[in-house]
Amino acid sequence: MAQTPNPSRRSLVGPAPKPFLTPRPERRHLEMRWADGGSQSAARRSGVGAVAGNGGGWGGGERDREVNVQVVLRCRPLSEDEQRANVQSAISCNDPKREVTVLHSLFKQADKTFTFDKVFGPKSQQRLVYDHAVAPIVNDVLEGYNCTVFAFGQTGTGKTYTMEGEMRQKVSELPDTAGVIPRAVRHIFDILEAGKAHYSMKVTFLELYNEDITDLLALEDQSRFPEDRQKRHITLMEDGKGGAVIRGLQEIVVYSPRDIYSLLERGSARRRTADTALNKQSSRSHAVFSINIHVKETTVGNEELMKCGRLNLVDLAGSENIARSGVREGRAREAGEMNKSLLTLGRVITALVEHSVHVPYRDSKLTRLLRESLGGKAKTCIIATVSPSVHSLEETLVTLDYASRAKSIRNKPEPNQKTCKSVMLKDIYQEMERMKQDVKAAREKNGIYIPHERFVLDEAEKKEVEKFKGLYLAEQERRLDFESQNKDLKVNLESWKGKFLDLQEAHCRASMLLREKDFVISNLLCSENSIVEHAKDMRNNLENASGDITVLLSKLAATYNCLQSANQLERRITKAKDMYVSGVQCMKELADTLRQRSIIDAEQMRLNISTHAITVDNFLAMMVSEAEQILDDVLKSTSELNELLAFSAELQQAGLKRSLTSAQAMSKTSIDFFKHIRIHVSRLIKLMEQNQIERSSKLLEFENEFKEICVKDEQAAMNKIAAILSGLTAKKTTMVSAYVGQLNERYSEEQKHLNLEICNLQQISDNGKDESVAYVGVVESQFEEDMSSHAKLNDQMEGILQQCLKKGGHSVSYWSHTQSSLHDLCKSSIMEADDFIEKMIESASSTFSDHLELLNERHSEGTESIRNISSNCLEKDYMANSPIRHRPRELLTNANSLEAIEELRASVPDLVVKFRSENKLDEIDKGKQFSDQRTRTSRSPLMPVNQNVE
Numbered sequence: 001m002a003q004t005p006n007p008s009r010r011s012l013v014g015p016a017p018k019p020f021l022t023p024r025p026e027r028r029h030l031e032m033r034w035a036d037g038g039s040q041s042a043a044r045r046s047g048v049g050a051v052a053g054n055g056g057g058w059g060g061g062e063r064d065r066e067v068n069v070q071v072v073l074r075c076r077p078l079s080e081d082e083q084r085a086n087v088q089s090a091i092s093c094n095d096p097k098r099e100v101t102v103l104h105s106l107f108k109q110a111d112k113t114f115t116f117d118k119v120f121g122p123k124s125q126q127r128l129v130y131d132h133a134v135a136p137i138v139n140d141v142l143e144g145y146n147c148t149v150f151a152f153g154q155t156g157t158g159k160t161y162t163m164e165g166e167m168r169q170k171v172s173e174l175p176d177t178a179g180v181i182p183r184a185v186r187h188i189f190d191i192l193e194a195g196k197a198h199y200s201m202k203v204t205f206l207e208l209y210n211e212d213i214t215d216l217l218a219l220e221d222q223s224r225f226p227e228d229r230q231k232r233h234i235t236l237m238e239d240g241k242g243g244a245v246i247r248g249l250q251e252i253v254v255y256s257p258r259d260i261y262s263l264l265e266r267g268s269a270r271r272r273t274a275d276t277a278l279n280k281q282s283s284r285s286h287a288v289f290s291i292n293i294h295v296k297e298t299t300v301g302n303e304e305l306m307k308c309g310r311l312n313l314v315d316l317a318g319s320e321n322i323a324r325s326g327v328r329e330g331r332a333r334e335a336g337e338m339n340k341s342l343l344t345l346g347r348v349i350t351a352l353v354e355h356s357v358h359v360p361y362r363d364s365k366l367t368r369l370l371r372e373s374l375g376g377k378a379k380t381c382i383i384a385t386v387s388p389s390v391h392s393l394e395e396t397l398v399t400l401d402y403a404s405r406a407k408s409i410r411n412k413p414e415p416n417q418k419t420c421k422s423v424m425l426k427d428i429y430q431e432m433e434r435m436k437q438d439v440k441a442a443r444e445k446n447g448i449y450i451p452h453e454r455f456v457l458d459e460a461e462k463k464e465v466e467k468f469k470g471l472y473l474a475e476q477e478r479r480l481d482f483e484s485q486n487k488d489l490k491v492n493l494e495s496w497k498g499k500f501l502d503l504q505e506a507h508c509r510a511s512m513l514l515r516e517k518d519f520v521i522s523n524l525l526c527s528e529n530s531i532v533e534h535a536k537d538m539r540n541n542l543e544n545a546s547g548d549i550t551v552l553l554s555k556l557a558a559t560y561n562c563l564q565s566a567n568q569l570e571r572r573i574t575k576a577k578d579m580y581v582s583g584v585q586c587m588k589e590l591a592d593t594l595r596q597r598s599i600i601d602a603e604q605m606r607l608n609i610s611t612h613a614i615t616v617d618n619f620l621a622m623m624v625s626e627a628e629q630i631l632d633d634v635l636k637s638t639s640e641l642n643e644l645l646a647f648s649a650e651l652q653q654a655g656l657k658r659s660l661t662s663a664q665a666m667s668k669t670s671i672d673f674f675k676h677i678r679i680h681v682s683r684l685i686k687l688m689e690q691n692q693i694e695r696s697s698k699l700l701e702f703e704n705e706f707k708e709i710c711v712k713d714e715q716a717a718m719n720k721i722a723a724i725l726s727g728l729t730a731k732k733t734t735m736v737s738a739y740v741g742q743l744n745e746r747y748s749e750e751q752k753h754l755n756l757e758i759c760n761l762q763q764i765s766d767n768g769k770d771e772s773v774a775y776v777g778v779v780e781s782q783f784e785e786d787m788s789s790h791a792k793l794n795d796q797m798e799g800i801l802q803q804c805l806k807k808g809g810h811s812v813s814y815w816s817h818t819q820s821s822l823h824d825l826c827k828s829s830i831m832e833a834d835d836f837i838e839k840m841i842e843s844a845s846s847t848f849s850d851h852l853e854l855l856n857e858r859h860s861e862g863t864e865s866i867r868n869i870s871s872n873c874l875e876k877d878y879m880a881n882s883p884i885r886h887r888p889r890e891l892l893t894n895a896n897s898l899e900a901i902e903e904l905r906a907s908v909p910d911l912v913v914k915f916r917s918e919n920k921l922d923e924i925d926k927g928k929q930f931s932d933q934r935t936r937t938s939r940s941p942l943m944p945v946n947q948n949v950e
């Protein structure tokens with residue numbers, strides 16, 4: 001709202017009058033310039049210019065700096081009524097974090113948090129709000145800036161309380177409840193007084209009600225004529241530079257805070273209020289209280305500059321929900337108007353935040369007044385007030401939303417240009433002079449008198465005004481005509497614009513389509529050429545391939561023969577495998593048979609030996625019984641000899657001697673016989689041992705041979721079956737060696753058993769021999785004793801000896817018979833043993849030879865199978881080749897010829913001709929020549945587009 005002084009008036013600066021800064025109290029009717037203070041408007045009216053300059057101490061950089069509008073939020077406490085009604089609080093303020101949270105959680109929704117430049121919760125005191133939000137702005141005012149503080153919010157949220165509060169003009173100290181305006185006034189005076197500054201201060205207080213401005217500080221109008229009263233009505237005008245001029249507003253000079261407080265009280269009392277459901281004393285209008293301050297600045301030289309700043313303190317009417325505020329009829333209309341201006345304020349904020357080209361300041365007087373403060377050159381602080389009540393949640397959210405958006409509004413604060421004090425004073429003097437003349441003329445004449453010069457001037461002015469009015473009306477009419485024409489033209493223009501845009505769009509689309517199709521065609525032609533080239537290459541490759549295939553076929557035929565033989569081999573291999581498995585089985589069976597046979601043989605031998613032993617036992621028993629019999633006979637003969645002692649002593653002696661010798665011979669023979677038996681038995685044992693050794697050696701040899709064969713087999717076998725065969729062979733070897741070990745163990749056990757039996761036999765024969773020797777010794781000693789004792793009975797003994805000789809003859813024959821029978825027995829036993837051993841050796845040798853043959857056979861089969869396996873592998877490789885279905889010549893005849901491939905190339909002109917003849921385009925375009933061959937070569941999908949373009 002600040003205005004730059006008219007530079008043309010600079011030359012009119014007159015001589016500096018005596019300076020004074022604190023004029024006496026006076027009341028003037030001014031054409032107050034809202035933006036740049038009364039002094040400038042006065043100067044303009046009087047024709048006295050302001051001091052030229054570039055704003056004193058403010059540099060260009062400072063001017064260009066943009067600052068955001070400061071937005072603070074204040075939440076009032078719950079009123080007593082609300083507390084009584086237990087109304088819930090839906091707002092939570094976090095002052096240090098500068099956050100306000102709307103507790104949607106009460107309605108099971110997510111809370112919403114807003115952040116502001118400052119937040120004052122329900123417990124915040126007036127002083128705190130002022131110190132933190134407004135005090136810095138007051139300092140800026142004294143620095144020469146125009147500043148605005150305005151409160152907005154729902155009705156009954158504490159806007160008036162915040163801006164005005166309580167003012168007690170009689171007490172020097174401000175009460176705690178004093179609002180922003182009294183505190184600002186006190187603050188300004190305090191600073192000026194403390195700095196002992198030379199200053200002047202004027203205040204204005206206006207009300208904007210239903211789009212009408214009223215001066216709240218004007219005295220009751222005493223004019224008799226209603227026209228005069230009408231004239232005094234305040235009007236808001238544009239200054240042509242974006243500012244607003246308020247004509248007819250009273251500017252009152254103040255000297256102390258008390259002056260201001262009384263004016264404030266008077267003005268507030270005149271402000272329109274009403275009792276609504278939401279506020280007992282609801283303000284129904286917007287109120288603007290302005291303080292204009294001029295402060296003298298000392299400068300070098302004679303010139304004294306004046307710094308001027310203005311503080312606008314605005315208390316807006318509350319936005320209200322007409323239904324909830326309970327207003328009716330006139331009040332409802334009033335509320336509608338209030339809401340309308342606030343709505344415009346909202347639209348202005350939105351436009352500024354969104355950087356719209358058009359900001360609807362002109363849509364309401366409120367926004368026209370606040371133009372400088374919103375997006376202009378002033379510094380602005382907005383105090384948004386909200387109620388914590390849960391019932392006001394909807395309106396609170398709207399306020400918070402607008403306040404939050406208003407944070408983004410950027411102002412370009414510029415200080416007011418400093419005015420020369422002399423210019424100011426001259427302006428004041430001239431004004432005073434004019435007023436004096438008015439008063440003088442009024443005193444001297446009846447009625448209304450004015451000086452003649454002024455009358456002439458007024459008359460001339462009136463005529464001029466009439467003339468200009470006529471011109472203005474004519475101009476208005478023309479303007480209206482132009483406006484209507486302009487509107488029609490605009491409508492036409494819009495429709496043409498629309499058509500033009502449509503055409504442009506169609507053109508764009510068509511050209512795009514053309515370019516796209518051209519691109520596709522060129523690509524297609526390229527790819528067609530490359531396809532033909534590829535086909536040619538492929539044809540060449542095919543020819544080469546057919547030659548290769550012929551060679552391959554001959555090779556494959558040879559391979560096929562090989563394959564057939566390989567098949568046969570495979571079958572043989574399978575057979576060999578089966579045989580090998582059966583051979584292994586046979587070996588197992590053979591091993592079992594051998595084991596069983598050895599068991600049977602061992603049993604047989606045991607039986608033979610036991611029969612031999614029984615025969616020898618029987619023979620010895622017979623011998624003993626016969627010897628006993630002989631002894632009995634000898635005893636009888638001895639007793640007889642005793643009787644015949646005398647007679648046969650000599651004969652007996654001789655006979656005994658002979659019988660002794662024969663007995664000795666006999667015993668010798670029997671000893672020899674036993675010796676012979678023993679020798680035979682030892683021979684038999686040796687034979688058995690040899691047999692055993694041979695058998696074990698043969699078994700060992702067989703085992704070794706078998707191992708060697710297996711090793712050879714393994715070595716010769718292919719890698720694929722080596723592991724399996726070696727595993728199997730190892731298993732078999734271990735099995736065979738285990739069986740052989742078991743057989744050996746059994747044979748050695750049997751050998752031990754036989755040895756034991758033979759030892760027993762030897763022991764028995766030795767015992768018999770010893771007994772017979774002992775017996776012979778006893779007989780000899782008895783005989784010698786008998787010889788000495790019965791020498792006399794020799795004669796008798798001779799007879800007896802004769803008998804003995806007879807019996808001896810018998811015994812000789814008997815012994816010879818025994819000898820022959822023993823001899824026979826021995827012979828037969830030796831024969832039996834020989835037969836048995838022969839049989840054993842024969843059966844073992846035949847088994848082993850059979851087994852060896854079988855092994856040899858299997859070995860050859862195994863070798864054969866290995867060979868077969870290797871050939872099988874070879875065959876498998878050949879089998880990998882698939883049978884040939886085509887002859888190379890067939891392939892070539894099936895393949896496209898070079899001419900056919902060449903035909904694949906699309907003949908574009910032919911295609912075009914064909915297309916044109918099919919669509920009868922030649923008839924339509926008779927005589928029409930297509931210069932561009934490229935378009936002719938287009939394919940059918942592009943034709944319609946090309947036609948369009950042509």
Ligand SMILES: Nc1ncnc2c1ncn2[C@@H]1O[C@H](COP(=O)(O)OP(=O)(O)OP(=O)(O)O)[C@@H](O)[C@H]1O
Pocket residue numbers: 075076077079122153154155156157158159160161162279281282283284316317318319385
């Ligand atoms: N911060 C506060 N502390 C204590 N009381 C408050 C506070 N704010 C507002 N009030 C009280 O709330 C009531 C309504 O306040 P006020 O008249 O200032 O609201 P308003 O926003 O100006 O309403 P309207 O737009 O209808 O004029 C008053 O009685 C006032 O004393």
